[in-house]
Amino acid sequence: MSVVRSLLSALIALSLLVLPAWSDEPPAPPSEAELAQTKAEADALAVQKDEQVTQVEAIQKRIQELQKQLFDQKKALAQAEEAVKKADETLKPIQEAFVKAEGEAKPLVEALAAANKAAEDAKGTDDEKAKADEAAKAAEAAKPKQDALAQAQAALDKTNADIEAAKAKVAESPGLIAATEAEITAAQAQLAAAGQKRDEIDAQFVAKLKSYQHGMIAHGKLVSFAEKIAPIFAQRCLACHNARTAKGRYNMENFAAILKGGESGAAVEHGKADLSTLFIMIEDGSMPKDADPLTAEELALVKKWIDTGAELDAGVSVSAELITYMPKFPQPMPPESYRVAVPVTALAFSPDGAWLASSGYHEVILWNAENGQLARRITNLAERVYDLEFSPDGQTLAVAAGTPAQIGELKLFRVADGELLADLIRTGDSVFAAAFNADGSKLACACADRSIRVYDVASHKPLLTIEDHADWVIDVAWSPDGTKLASASRDKTSKVFDANTGDSLVTFNGHNNTVSGVAFKADGSQIITSGANRQLHVWNVADAKEIRKIGGFGDEIFRVIVSPENEVYSVSADKNARKHNVDNGQAVKTYSGHQDWIYSLARHAASKRIATGGYNGEVRVWNEDEAKTLLQWTAAPGHEAQQTAAP
Numbered sequence: 001m002s003v004v005r006s007l008l009s010a011l012i013a014l015s016l017l018v019l020p021a022w023s024d025e026p027p028a029p030p031s032e033a034e035l036a037q038t039k040a041e042a043d044a045l046a047v048q049k050d051e052q053v054t055q056v057e058a059i060q061k062r063i064q065e066l067q068k069q070l071f072d073q074k075k076a077l078a079q080a081e082e083a084v085k086k087a088d089e090t091l092k093p094i095q096e097a098f099v100k101a102e103g104e105a106k107p108l109v110e111a112l113a114a115a116n117k118a119a120e121d122a123k124g125t126d127d128e129k130a131k132a133d134e135a136a137k138a139a140e141a142a143k144p145k146q147d148a149l150a151q152a153q154a155a156l157d158k159t160n161a162d163i164e165a166a167k168a169k170v171a172e173s174p175g176l177i178a179a180t181e182a183e184i185t186a187a188q189a190q191l192a193a194a195g196q197k198r199d200e201i202d203a204q205f206v207a208k209l210k211s212y213q214h215g216m217i218a219h220g221k222l223v224s225f226a227e228k229i230a231p232i233f234a235q236r237c238l239a240c241h242n243a244r245t246a247k248g249r250y251n252m253e254n255f256a257a258i259l260k261g262g263e264s265g266a267a268v269e270h271g272k273a274d275l276s277t278l279f280i281m282i283e284d285g286s287m288p289k290d291a292d293p294l295t296a297e298e299l300a301l302v303k304k305w306i307d308t309g310a311e312l313d314a315g316v317s318v319s320a321e322l323i324t325y326m327p328k329f330p331q332p333m334p335p336e337s338y339r340v341a342v343p344v345t346a347l348a349f350s351p352d353g354a355w356l357a358s359s360g361y362h363e364v365i366l367w368n369a370e371n372g373q374l375a376r377r378i379t380n381l382a383e384r385v386y387d388l389e390f391s392p393d394g395q396t397l398a399v400a401a402g403t404p405a406q407i408g409e410l411k412l413f414r415v416a417d418g419e420l421l422a423d424l425i426r427t428g429d430s431v432f433a434a435a436f437n438a439d440g441s442k443l444a445c446a447c448a449d450r451s452i453r454v455y456d457v458a459s460h461k462p463l464l465t466i467e468d469h470a471d472w473v474i475d476v477a478w479s480p481d482g483t484k485l486a487s488a489s490r491d492k493t494s495k496v497f498d499a500n501t502g503d504s505l506v507t508f509n510g511h512n513n514t515v516s517g518v519a520f521k522a523d524g525s526q527i528i529t530s531g532a533n534r535q536l537h538v539w540n541v542a543d544a545k546e547i548r549k550i551g552g553f554g555d556e557i558f559r560v561i562v563s564p565e566n567e568v569y570s571v572s573a574d575k576n577a578r579k580h581n582v583d584n585g586q587a588v589k590t591y592s593g594h595q596d597w598i599y600s601l602a603r604h605a606a607s608k609r610i611a612t613g614g615y616n617g618e619v620r621v622w623n624e625d626e627a628k629t630l631l632q633w634t635a636a637p638g639h640e641a642q643q644t645a646a647p
Contacts, residue, residue: 029218038212045205052198059191063184070180073173080169087163094159209314216308223305225255226313230326232298233258236288238322238428239405247289253428256318259310273306323407323426331380334363337638341617343597344635348388348397349604349611350415356602356611357397358619358635359385364399364413365635369604369611369621372631378418382409387433391457392440396421400445402430410434410445412457422460425453433475437482437499444485444499446473452487452497466502468495474516475559479524484541486527488515494529496541506544510537517560519568521582528568528582530557536570538582550585553578559601569610571598577612579624589627594618 030038122128216222223229233252241252241262250262258278261267267278274280279302285293294302305311312318316325338361346359349369356369364385366376378397387400397415402408408427413420425431429448436443442463444454452473454464471491478485484505485497494508494515508529517530521538526547529537536550536557554574561569566582577591577598591612600613608624613635621631 030215035212035215035219038208038215042205042208042212045201045208049198049201049205052194052201056191056194056198059187059194063187063191066180066184066187070177070184073177073180077170077173077177080166080173083166084163084170087159087166091159091163094155097155206315213311213314222308222311223301224313225305225311226316226325227327228301229305230322231329232294232302234322234326234428235406236291236294236298240289242405242428253321254319255312255316255322268306268310270310271307273303276306279303279306321428323428328423328426331362331382333379334361334377335638338636339639341634341636341639343599343615344613344617344619345599346385346388346400347600347602347611347613347619348390349602349609350390351392351394353604353607353609355415356619356621357388357390358613359388359600360635360637364388364397365637366415366418367619367633367635369609372619372621372633374637376418377637378413380420381411382407382430384430386430389434389436389443390415391436392438396440396457398434398436398443400431400434402432402448405429408447408449410443410453410455412443412460424455424460424462427451432472435476435478437478438480439482442478442482442499444476444478446476446487448472450489452476452485454485454499464499464502466497468497468502468504469493474514475518477518477520477527479520479541480522481524484520484524486518486520486541488518488529488531490514494518494527496527496544506541508537508539508544508546510539510546511535514556516556516558517570519560519562521562522564522566526582528560528562530560530570532556534572536560536568536580538585548585550580552587555597558597558599561601561603563603563605569601569603571601571612573597575614577601577610577622589624591620591622591627593620593629593632 122130213222213224217224237252240247241250243251243253246262248262248264250264250267251257259266259268261277264277267276269275281287282294282302283299288294313325342359342361344358346357348357349355350357353369355375356367358365358367360377362379362381362383364378364381365374366378367373368375378399381399382401383403385399385401387398389398389400390396391398395415397413399411399413400409401411406428408425408429408431410424410431411420412422412424424443425445425447427447427449431445431447433446434443435445436457441457442454443457444452446452450467450469450471450473452464452466453462455461456463466485469487469489469491471489473487473489475488476485478499483499485499487495487497489495492509492511492513492515494511496505496507497503498505508527511529511531511533513532515529515531519528520526520541521528524541526538526540529539534551534553534555534557538547538550539545540547550568553570553572554576556573557570558573559571562582563569567588568580568582569577570580571577575592575594575596575598577594578587579589579591580587591610594612594614596614596616596618598612598614600611602611603609603624609621609630610624611619611621613619617634617636617639619631619633619635620629622628623630
């Protein structure tokens with residue numbers, strides 16, 4: 001046994017020599033010398049990058065010059081071809097004028113020659129003076145015709161010369177154009193190579209600078225703006241200091257704006273927190289106004305960030321919104337049991353009708369649509385869920401949500417198990433609506449930052465950003481063929497856009513108040529919009545001409561859905577849901593029973609059910625044709641009022 005123990009001890013000792021020691025401790029930070037070397041390498045790469053940027057700009061300028069030269073050459077060719085054409089058209093009458101002038105001048109010239117010969121022959125005779133007078137008269141008579149002939153000859157010569165010059169230009173132009181095009185092609189290849197090299201150097205520079213910054217942070221000599229400071233500003237400052245409100249004319253949505261400051265001038269003195277307006281105002285508690293002051297830890301971080309240079313993390317754009325690069329902190333969990341109900345701001349039936357998804361507080365709740373029983377809770381969402389959309393195949397749930405003035409998000413979840421598939425967007429304010437196109441390949445969303453954004457569902461990549469509204473975009477809808485997008489906005493308009501280019505096509509201004517809902521008619525020819533003016537408006541996509549108004553509502557209309565049969569469903573703050581015929585505006589059904597504003601609406605066509613959600617948290621599922629409540633419950637798990645039986 002002692003031999004075995006000795007052998008094991010030897011093997012352990014040997015392993016300690018050949019294997020690295022196991023430790024949970026983080027690696028030691030780089031030494032001062034290593035940091036200095038890294039900084040020197042980063043600085044050298046910065047110089048190379050600047051040189052490469054200069055080279056790229058020079059090539060771009062040369063390409064612009066060549067493109068102008070090519071344009072001028074093609075213009076000159078067109079002008080030469082036009083000149084040949086016009087000269088050819090004018091040559092014949094000029095030739096005819098020359099022949100006519102020549103014919104008119106010839107007898108007079110011949111007469112002049114004869115008179116001159118007669119005068120010469122008469123020299124030394126008594127008849128000399130008479131012959132000389134005759135010759136002078138003949139010369140005077142011939143001069144106008146000779147002048148006319150000379151002018152005709154000059155015009156003919158000039159026209160022929162112009163034709164030859166234009167033909168020469170036409171002949172040489174293709175070669176010049178081809179040479180310029182070849183130069184452009186070569187320059188574009190140079191630009192691509194130079195651009196690639198610039199990007200490679202930039203990537204090396206960013207990586208090296210990141211390494212240096214991380215080392216400095218590890219030594220306590222630097223503070224990460226992205227990880228430590230941006231979250232403080234986003235959570236404590238942006239509600240009052242954003243592009244829309246900008247109190248004190250100070251916008252803090254991005255790094256550049258933070259440094260720029262507001263009406264008091266620059267907000268940050270690099271390396272001098274005690275002289276920086278930003279730090280002075282948060283240190284003395286005057287900011288955030290009407291809110292709790294920053295904690296001692298937060299103040300210390302901001303002070304250290306400024307005192308160490310107020311740097312931005314490598315690779316982050318100075319114009320990027322803070323929300324796009326700051327850490328994604330987990331959202332608060334919803335209550336296990338709701339003490340109070342929350343407004344149901346979003347509802348959606350799954351395509352097969354098995355599930356009804358509803359909004360909750362920091363969550364989405366899936367209910368069994370047949371009996372109203374709780375099936376699943378999807379969490380880690382912003383405070384308010386504004387819209388829910390199932391993909392056409394029913395496998396994916398899109399969630400548009402936001403915490404007002406702090407964060408907006410659009411997330412994709414797998415319906416089967418609630419797993420997060422993609423976090424498509426984070427903005428500084430809410431995302432109000434989401435919409436899949438007909439085949440589910442694209443997803444559009446409507447945002448409080450005035451934008452409409454479109455994403456590829458498979459790759460999760462952004463495809464399009466439209467910024468044409470002057471205020472919140474509250475709803476968005478696809479045309480049935482997927483070529484257009486329609487919007488509803490707080491700027492009192494609804495617009496139609498080309499879904500591929502984002503170009504604005506038409507604008508409808510008929511609401512004169514907030515527009516909150518939008519939907520296309522089944523054939524895509526008309527749009528139905530709703531809003532605060534208590535009317536539905538039906539108007540043409542082609543020219544935004546209003547076809548009809550549908551009234552009879554007692555308050556604001558929040559949501560609209562249009563069926564393939566061209567019936568429009570709506571919900572209103574007057575506590576009723578309704579169905580109207582789009583083509584004639586006639587009321588078909590009224591769904592009464594809610595005791596509070598109705599915010600949300602969903603429809604399952606195959607089972608002829610609609611669902612409505614109210615401000616008081618109540619959800620009702622209706623038989624569409626009979627306007628009869630099939631189920632009703634409070635969409636708040638654990639709430640004492642929760643009920644799933646029909647009344």
